[in-house]
Amino acid sequence: MWTEFGCRGLKRLALTGAAALLLGAAGAGAQVSPQGAPQAPNGQAPAAPGSFGPLQGPPLTPVEKLVTELPAPMPGGLIPVPPLTADAPIPATDPHDLQGTWYHNQALAFRMQRDMYGNLAPYTMEGAKVLARRVNSLKDGAPYINASATCRPPGPQWQHDLNMPFQILQSKDWIEFVFEEYHGRWQVILDPAKVPRPTQKAYMGYSVGHWTGDTLVVESSDFKQALWLDVDGTPLSANGKLIQRIRKVDNDDHAPYLEIITTIVDPAYYMRPWSVVRTFGWQPRLTVFNEYNCEEQIGDPSVNPDAGLLPEPQD
Amino acid sequence: MMKSHPHQRIGTLVAAALVAVGILASAAAQSAPSNLEGVWKIVAPTKTLKPVSGSVPFTAQGRKQYEENKRLQAKGAYDDYDITLSRCNSPGVPRLMMTPERFKIWQRFGVVTFDFEWNRALRQIDASGQPPREDMLGRGLVPTMTGTSKGHWEGDTLVAETTNLSDRTLLDDLVPHTQDIKVIEHLRLVDPDTLEDRITIDDPAYFQRPWDAVLTYKRQPAAVFPEDVCLDRLEAHQAILPPR
Numbered sequence: 001m002w003t004e005f006g007c008r009g010l011k012r013l014a015l016t017g018a019a020a021l022l023l024g025a026a027g028a029g030a031q032v033s034p035q036g037a038p039q040a041p042n043g044q045a046p047a048a049p050g051s052f053g054p055l056q057g058p059p060l061t062p063v064e065k066l067v068t069e070l071p072a073p074m075p076g077g078l079i080p081v082p083p084l085t086a087d088a089p090i091p092a093t094d095p096h097d098l099q100g101t102w103y104h105n106q107a108l109a110f111r112m113q114r115d116m117y118g119n120l121a122p123y124t125m126e127g128a129k130v131l132a133r134r135v136n137s138l139k140d141g142a143p144y145i146n147a148s149a150t151c152r153p154p155g156p157q158w159q160h161d162l163n164m165p166f167q168i169l170q171s172k173d174w175i176e177f178v179f180e181e182y183h184g185r186w187q188v189i190l191d192p193a194k195v196p197r198p199t200q201k202a203y204m205g206y207s208v209g210h211w212t213g214d215t216l217v218v219e220s221s222d223f224k225q226a227l228w229l230d231v232d233g234t235p236l237s238a239n240g241k242l243i244q245r246i247r248k249v250d251n252d253d254h255a256p257y258l259e260i261i262t263t264i265v266d267p268a269y270y271m272r273p274w275s276v277v278r279t280f281g282w283q284p285r286l287t288v289f290n291e292y293n294c295e296e297q298i299g300d301p302s303v304n305p306d307a308g309l310l311p312e313p314q315d
Numbered sequence: 316m317m318k319s320h321p322h323q324r325i326g327t328l329v330a331a332a333l334v335a336v337g338i339l340a341s342a343a344a345q346s347a348p349s350n351l352e353g354v355w356k357i358v359a360p361t362k363t364l365k366p367v368s369g370s371v372p373f374t375a376q377g378r379k380q381y382e383e384n385k386r387l388q389a390k391g392a393y394d395d396y397d398i399t400l401s402r403c404n405s406p407g408v409p410r411l412m413m414t415p416e417r418f419k420i421w422q423r424f425g426v427v428t429f430d431f432e433w434n435r436a437l438r439q440i441d442a443s444g445q446p447p448r449e450d451m452l453g454r455g456l457v458p459t460m461t462g463t464s465k466g467h468w469e470g471d472t473l474v475a476e477t478t479n480l481s482d483r484t485l486l487d488d489l490v491p492h493t494q495d496i497k498v499i500e501h502l503r504l505v506d507p508d509t510l511e512d513r514i515t516i517d518d519p520a521y522f523q524r525p526w527d528a529v530l531t532y533k534r535q536p537a538a539v540f541p542e543d544v545c546l547d548r549l550e551a552h553q554a555i556l557p558p559r
Contacts, residue, residue, distance in 0.1 A: 183437045
């Protein structure tokens with residue numbers, strides 16, 4: 001079963017276990033919006049109770065039709081963690097010190113599909129086709145090879161977008177994110193003169209950050225290969241770019257969190273940049289990671305190194 | 316938000332030293348009896364975990380498995396005895412401490428994390444004294460390559476005991492162990508730039524008595540490790556653990 005479904009299948013089983021399914025999923029592709037509830041793809045607000053239904057808007061474009069008619073993503077959940085105790089360590093007061101251990105505090109989203117305001121992602125037809133191809137491949141029981149399934153670093157977006165904690169360590173010249181999942185590492189260079197662009201492209205790309213006020217702005221590019229931004233394969237081409245704005249938030253409610261707004265910039269697949277938001281609660285008690293050793297299965301010479309998945313057609 | 320502690324005043328001097336090696340200090344790191352943080356590299360790379368005296372005190376059973384591993388090595392049947400070489404499997408504890416590339420140590424909330432340049436591997440020693448995190452998926456029931464490492468400080472020495480180790484790893488490139496093994500380490504700074512790991516192997520099924528080995532590391536300049544993906548090297552038929 002392991003090689004048949006690959007890492008992605010196993011993750012779905014784990015993440016949609018009893019604990020995850022019991023939790024209120026945020027909804028297929030919907031995300032927390034500063035303005036409130038998600039909007040319909042035609043930009044109209046959902047119908048109020050007792051009304052005659054939503055106002056008629058323009059018909060869906062071919063791209064919108066293609067994407068909205070895809071099978072819905074599996075509902076994301078969250079394995080719960082106990083609330084912080086009164087004696088738990090607290091984050092540094094310095095807003096430029098992001099160090100600590102962080103873990104999702106909202107239900108996961110297996111397919112982004114909508115931006116942080118609830119609008120449908122601005123796919124180009126090429127982007128919509130790639131997404132549709134990937135989603136339908138899973139529905140058809142013939143999923144495609146991807147970094148996660150082959151125990152490779154999945155890129156900065158997917159790396160922090162699954163149900164496992166990560167630590168942040170900082171020096172004056174760089175910031176390191178270390179993840180339980182894939183025993184991953186994401187390095188954000190603050191002083192490129194000290195850490196120049198490597199000659200070989202990396203799966204995690206090359207990420208350069210700077211502070212704008214209390215927000216760390218990170219630009220990642222130079223990816224070794226095209227990325228899947230999420231479990232369902234929201235695409236980013238190898239020439240795409242991610243801009244992540246990271247800040248610490250403390251509302252004096254003993255539940256500080258990290259907010260990461262990711263802007264996806266990829267003219268090949270999206271008509272314009274668009275953003276999603278994720279938040280991660282402060283969880284010092286999750287500093288001891290579970291072991292993640294996908295090499296034991298993927299590296300097994302007696303099985304297909306592609307975890308039984310199929311090569312994806314090239315655009 | 317961060318409360319003032321007496322340790323933080325003492326820690327100012329420590330913080331200055333840490334900044335010199337490029338690590339931003341935290342209250343958690345400052346409060347440990349000793350600070351092992353930094354980038355380290357083994358002084359004398361070796362494939363073999365050598366006892367401090369004499370030879371490995373195998374039992375008959377241990378010797379038998381060792382000789383079998385040698386036979387399989389001679390045949391090149393690596394996946395039958397060394398899945399690190401054949402699959403990029405984590406080398407586990409203590410073999411990770413013998414990888415020839417660098418590793419970083421940092422200490423946060425009482426947890427000592429080792430982040431290896433080799434394949435981005437991780438191991439951790441929990442010296443926090445806190446109860447283990449909840450295990451809803453029952454992962455703790457299965458032995459792992461790096462096991463479960465509990466630590467405490469004795470003076471300036473971090474004493475770590477690792478159990479629950481999978482028997483799919485080797486202690487080095489040949490020496491086997493069972494799932495009942497206990498690995499005890501005494502980690503300390505011999506001087507500010509020298510780290511020592513005294514390793515005690517206790518596995519009665521394979522060894523007649525506990526035996527010690529010592530590994531020594533030198534501090535390296537702070538650095539960003541390049542991305543190492545062992546599976547890519549495996550696919551390209553390159554060395555998994557570089558030749559010494």
